[in-house]
Amino acid sequence: MLVSWEWLSDYVKLDAALEQVVDQWALSGLNHESTQWVEGLPVIDLEVTSNRADCLGHIGVAREAAVLFSKPLSIPQPTFEESSENVSSFLEVENQFPTVCPRYTARIIKGVKVAPSPEWFAKRLRSIGVKPINNVVDVTNYVMMECAQPLHAFDLAKISGGKVIIRPAGDKETFSAIDHRNYSLDSQMVLIADAHRPLALGGVMGGLESEVSELTVDLLIESASFVPMAIRRAARKLKLHSPSSYRFERRIDPNGLDWASRRCCQLIQQFSGGKVLQGVADSCSKPTPLAEVSLRRTRVTQVLGIDVPWEKTQSILTNLGCKIVASTSDNLQLQAPSFRQDLTREADLIEEIVRIVGYDAIPEDAMVPMVSSARRPKDFMMATVRSVACAAGFDETLNPSLIGKTAIDRISPWTANDPLTTSVPLLEGAAVLRRSLIPSLIAARLHNQAQSNRDVRLFETANVYLPQGSQLPKEQLCLGCIAESDPRWVRGVFEEILERLWGNHCSDLQERIIDLDFVERGTAIAWFVDNSMVAWVGSLSKSLAQSNKLDGPVAIGELDLDQLLTRAVLVPRLKALSPYPAILRDLNFIVDESIQWQGFRETIQRAAGDLCKEVVFREIYRDTKKDGVGKKRILLTLTIQSDTETLRSESADASVAQVIAACQKEHAAQLLA
């Protein structure tokens, strides 16, 4: 809202300097955006919150200043000469759409001389960015900027049939507005029309054909009320926002229509002559009843934590326009003014009191009783997850929850259901709620590749959104990892997290080789509990990697942190150490390429017996010169230990012999001497 400092002085005489007034406004609810000098006079841009439609006119802003600086507010009383003719003999108003237009009033002025406005008047309008047009249109704009009630002047000669009809627009009915553009309307929009054609799009913009021009002699002055939501919808849909629609959207003073209409007539008569016909054509002459609100003195203190003198409370509310209906030493019954539609409850009045008293009066050292609070299990878990990922050299990244529709974006290991989409994209082309963190991580990797960044290992912990029919979707918290080359880097992170958080529960996990359409065949592995996947790891398929121009193999994987939490053991418990020494044996087997560690390890564990505490994989290497093609060597270490005695070397040898025999039998493995 642009406010002319000079114009404001019509309503309130302030001694205070502009800067001081601006500061006070800011601290009482009218935020100062900027002050500019236009044609030598200061113009202040104030931010008006959506509940304060009254401050979308100079009078409302002046009232705030008058209350803050204890100055009288003077509002002009519109007077004009009326002719002997009555509006009713020329005009009838028929309201067919009262749910959108609760009230429509019209006055008629005959015999005006349309000309430019007086310079002082035009200057005021220019200063607040309103382009002067003529002495009729300018008055309607001026009065709107004065009292926040939008007004419209029609050329009466263009209204046929002596009747104004307020009606819903027809579907796809077209309308030519004064901006010289055509709009296609719908049946939820309200038209001001005559018997033949639309005259104005109610609350939004006037029509081209009934516009006031230099040839206009007789005027119809509209002052009406429209329902905020209907106007907002129309303005939005047509992308046609006007100062009028802006004000109607924020709810105008329902009892201010008549003042605005008369003020308009007064100024038009003053500048353009003409005769104002007696009376007003009014679709609904009942005034809107004023809300009554009661205020308890104790409640003010309870909410604010400060005492406000009761007399001060009363004077603030009265100065703001409230009428005291009844008062006792600790209770007030008040009527809120019609221009303050936002004051309907005790809490609203308390806000009025404190914003005028000033929030500085509220102390910042009140007592805050101490209570206990604790980190949640989830916080402990997340700390472990993040610290393991970081320790493994993965940098954390955060990515938008919505992605696009590329082949990468379709990666979906957790669900086969189609993803959810939003009606408006988050970013260009990103309207799909991600079902996996991997698409974002691949995009992140590609971004880094383009920057020639090396050693890119990234992780993200965030929700993925898994549709579940008509239910709210499942939001599953996941850890997603991406690394260069070997998926074991990702697997290692998951193993470390699982072992730290699940401890013995890790034995509940079943490891399975699985097929995922986006993972290179034969590289995907997953862990399940009760047939529910907890984590998966693999290499992005070569075809996806190539088609997306990834510069090398990509290891990816996800871990379901919600499931992780269900079995998390957050506090490790000591397991007693065996007092007897362990015997370590390194073994080196030659096996066929097709032999996989999982089965090999199971054979070893079975064969080694209970004394074998640990089977540790060391490495795989190939020596085709010595072993031939299609063979590989598996190096591993057995830890053999008893909890009850010191083992003799022979006992360990026996275990090892069993292992060697079993590996030979089940996997044709040759021990390398």
Add this chain to the structure above:
Amino acid sequence: MAIDSFDSAVDGLLADAQASLQSVDSLETLEAFRIQFTGAKNGALKSLQKLLGAVPPEHKPAAGKRFNQARETIEQLLTEATEKVSKVSSGKPISSTGPLVDPTLPGLRPRIGVLHPITQTLEHLKEIMGRLGFNVTEGPEIEDEWHNFVALNIPEDHPARDPLDNFYLATAKTILPKSSTETQSSGNSSGGDIAARLLRSQTSTVQIRVMESTPLPLRIISLGRVYRPDAPDATHFPMFHQMEGLWVDKNVTMAQLKSVLRLFATSYLGGDVNVRFRPSFFPFTEPSVEVDYWWNGQWIEFGGAGMIDPNVFTAVGIDPEQWSGFAFGLGVERLCMRRFGITDIRDLYRSDVRFLRQFAS
């Protein structure tokens, strides 16, 4: 081997070593000395050790003792020789044909990943608010209109509910939300049968869920992602993070709101920070304020706050005559960017490791 011949071998070795020491005068001769006597493969000591194996068992203890003495003597001589050579070559670069330690090489640093600055900020906020007695809570990011609007006293005709100002799911109605009566009646079930769903536009939704389900009094914060259709620029991104605080108890006052926010600011920013309230308008609080902090000589916008609107209490079945409370909300990105000197919010979501790795802490 007889013990006598072992003893004489020891004597001979020691005599040789004494003699050879005289000729040590450079790194080269020192190395030759070392190899001759202590070389791992064919050094004289190694040979002597092999002889030791052949000594009859009854003499082994004595022979072993002799051997150990001899080894100590040789090592002593080697130390002397090294000192001698280092005196000769002190001040001069040591030249050698073998590999040498370069202590000026950079250390072998582990490549440790870095937490995202937003995560660091969120954890920091949780920690501070935890000390002030606020427990962390969470809620879904995809919400129904009841939790995102209706229960928060955001009426149907409020601009915040405009479909174009929210990320409604495409399956939901996109033109206009349902009429208020419909929404009200289906809303209280707070279930999934509400057709219109959207990405939450504020973390205040969690307030409602917590008040619906948790006994009073309450002191909670909720942190997480929120979504608003803003065109991305240096200070706007359509996805960002909020922290919402809520305190419901008997007789909670605005003075306590101001005091908690001051305690928070003092902890977060360090030093004594003053708080300023400016009136504002939020449907879910009344009175509503903007909160500013006086820090480093200027007022900094922090977020919004206010006393919980009685309509919100009523919506979740709490008697506003019995209970009062406050809520506040702040943008995490703003705090994060100020703390780390980040000037473009979009950098937070570009995943560039050159950016991310700067926030190692």
